Amino acid sequence: MSRTGADSPPDDLENDVEETRNSVYWHDTEPVEVGEPLDGDASCDICIVGAGYTGLWAAHFLAEAEPAADIKVLEAETVGSGASSANGGFVGLTAGKVLRRLLWYYGREKAAGVYRSGARSIIDIGRFCRQYGIDADFAMNGVLQVVTDRKQLARLELQVKRSERTGLRGSFKLLDRDEAQQRIGSPQVLGALRTTGALVNPHRLVQGLARVVREQSVDIHERTPVTEVRKVGGRYRVTTPTGTVTANEVVLATNAWQHSFAQTHTKVMPVWNYLMVTEPLTDAQLSRVAWPGREGVSNSLSFAHAARLTADNRVVWSGGRWYYYDQRDTDRSHLRNDAAHAELRESFARFFPAWRDVRFSHAFGGPIGWSRTFIPQFGRTDDGLVYGHGYTGNGIAPSHTGGKILRDLVLRRDTEYTDLAYVTVNQPKFAKGAMGDKGAHLFIWRQETGDRLPLLLPHPAALAPRSFFAGRAARRAAGANR
Structure with missing residues (x-):
C-alpha cells in the first residue's frame, strides 16, 4: 500500500505507531x-470455563433460572482478558455477509430469527x-455501514x-452520499x-457483569487455566494447575481459545x-x-x-486484514503488530484527512x-459438554443471546433460543495441524x-448510485404512505 502523497501521514507522525502504548x-x-x-x-x-461475555452471561442467566445451583466460573487469566475487553465496543447486528450465508443455507425464517434475537439483545444490554x-x-447511537467505492x-x-x-x-435506513456525509464527514463516503446498534465501553461492561454474577453467589476463580475436561462416570472432571473441579455440567466458553x-x-x-485509539x-x-450522532461507523469491505x-472523545480505529499465526497461536506477544498498526494509521488518514495530524x-x-459459517455456534459435544463460541468479531450482542442459549442447553430445555440457527444449523469444522494453517x-x-479486485458484475447501485438511492427512497416513502 502506498505511503506517499496524500495517502500517508505527515512526516512528523511517521513514528507515531512506534510511540503508542501496546x-x-x-x-x-x-x-x-x-x-x-x-x-x-x-x-x-x-x-463454566471462561469469564468473558459468553461465560458470564451464561452464569447470570443460569443463576436467575436456578438460584440454588452451585455455579463456578474458571478463568485462565482475568475477567474479560480476551476479546471481551479488547474490542471496539460495537453492540450491533450480524454483518451482511452472514445474512447472505444464512439465507443461502438456512432460509428466511432462520435468518430473521438471528437478527431479531440480536436486536433484542442490544436493547436488553x-x-x-x-x-x-x-x-x-x-449509548444507543446506531451504526453506519458506509461504502467507499463502487464495489462496496x-x-x-x-x-x-x-x-x-x-x-x-x-x-x-439507506442514506445517499450527501446524507451519509452529513452523518460522518469523510470524503471517501x-x-x-x-442500522440499529449501540456503543459501549466493553471493559466496564464485562467488569460490571462479573460484579452482578458474584452478587448472585457464583464463584469466579481467576488465574485458573483449565488444562483438561474429561467425563468420568456420570460427571465431569475439570483439571487446573491448582485443583480439580467435579461438576454435573460443564460449559466451554473460551471463544478464540476453544481450540x-x-x-x-x-x-x-x-x-x-487490531485496533488503535487516538x-x-x-x-x-x-x-x-x-x-453529530456519534454513531459507530464501518465500511463494507470483507476486512x-x-x-x-x-466518552472522552478519542477515536477508536480498528479492523483491516486478519492475521493468523500457525498452530493456532494466541500468545500475547502478538498484541503488538507493527505492520497492522501502520496500515491502520494510513487507512485512518485516508478516511479522516482532516485528522491526519491526530496522534494515537x-x-x-x-x-x-x-x-x-461466520455465525456463532452452540451445542453439545459427543461427550456432553455444552459449548458456545465463534462470534467472528461481532460478539457483544450475540454473546448475550448466547448466554440464554447456554442456559437452556444446560437445563435441557427446548425453547426459542435453542431453536435459533446458532444451535440448529450445520457447523462445519476446520482441519487440524498444517492443513488447518494453510x-x-x-x-x-x-x-x-476480493477486496482489491474491481467490480466484475454490473449492479444498479454501482452503475448509477443516484438512481439507486433515489429509487430506494421513493419505494420506502410509498410503502410508508400505504
Whole structure:
C-alpha cells in the first residue's frame, strides 16, 4: 500500500505507531482487583470455563433460572482478558455477509430469527446496565455501514435486498452520499446504511457483569487455566494447575481459545485483528469532522475498518486484514503488530484527512473466534459438554443471546433460543495441524484479493448510485404512505 502523497501521514507522525502504548486502552478506564484462583479440589453443579461475555452471561442467566445451583466460573487469566475487553465496543447486528450465508443455507425464517434475537439483545444490554448501575457508557447511537467505492455500493445493494427478503426493512435506513456525509464527514463516503446498534465501553461492561454474577453467589476463580475436561462416570472432571473441579455440567466458553480443548479443537479458529485509539480530541479538532450522532461507523469491505468515538472523545480505529499465526497461536506477544498498526494509521488518514495530524495513544490487538459459517455456534459435544463460541468479531450482542442459549442447553430445555440457527444449523469444522494453517492463510489471501479486485458484475447501485438511492427512497416513502 502506498505511503506517499496524500495517502500517508505527515512526516512528523511517521513514528507515531512506534510511540503508542501496546496495551488495551479500555483497561485504563477502570482499575480492577484480580480475584482469587481455585485453591484445591471442589465440586459443583455447573462449571463454566471462561469469564468473558459468553461465560458470564451464561452464569447470570443460569443463576436467575436456578438460584440454588452451585455455579463456578474458571478463568485462565482475568475477567474479560480476551476479546471481551479488547474490542471496539460495537453492540450491533450480524454483518451482511452472514445474512447472505444464512439465507443461502438456512432460509428466511432462520435468518430473521438471528437478527431479531440480536436486536433484542442490544436493547436488553442497555436495560441490564441501567438496572444494575453499570457505568459502561452504553449509548444507543446506531451504526453506519458506509461504502467507499463502487464495489462496496454493489455489496450494499445486495445487503438491502437480502434484508428486505427477511422482513428486516424497518431496521435500517439507506442514506445517499450527501446524507451519509452529513452523518460522518469523510470524503471517501459514497453512501451508507444506518442500522440499529449501540456503543459501549466493553471493559466496564464485562467488569460490571462479573460484579452482578458474584452478587448472585457464583464463584469466579481467576488465574485458573483449565488444562483438561474429561467425563468420568456420570460427571465431569475439570483439571487446573491448582485443583480439580467435579461438576454435573460443564460449559466451554473460551471463544478464540476453544481450540485448547480436544472436544472443540476443530470448531473455531483464532485469528487476530487490531485496533488503535487516538489521544482525546480537542473541541477544535472535533469540529473539523461532521459526526453529530456519534454513531459507530464501518465500511463494507470483507476486512472492514471501523470507527467510533469514546466518552472522552478519542477515536477508536480498528479492523483491516486478519492475521493468523500457525498452530493456532494466541500468545500475547502478538498484541503488538507493527505492520497492522501502520496500515491502520494510513487507512485512518485516508478516511479522516482532516485528522491526519491526530496522534494515537494506544495500539493493540487480540484474537477473535472465527467459525466456518461466520455465525456463532452452540451445542453439545459427543461427550456432553455444552459449548458456545465463534462470534467472528461481532460478539457483544450475540454473546448475550448466547448466554440464554447456554442456559437452556444446560437445563435441557427446548425453547426459542435453542431453536435459533446458532444451535440448529450445520457447523462445519476446520482441519487440524498444517492443513488447518494453510486453509486459514488461503482464506485471508482470498478475502484480501476480493477486496482489491474491481467490480466484475454490473449492479444498479454501482452503475448509477443516484438512481439507486433515489429509487430506494421513493419505494420506502410509498410503502410508508400505504
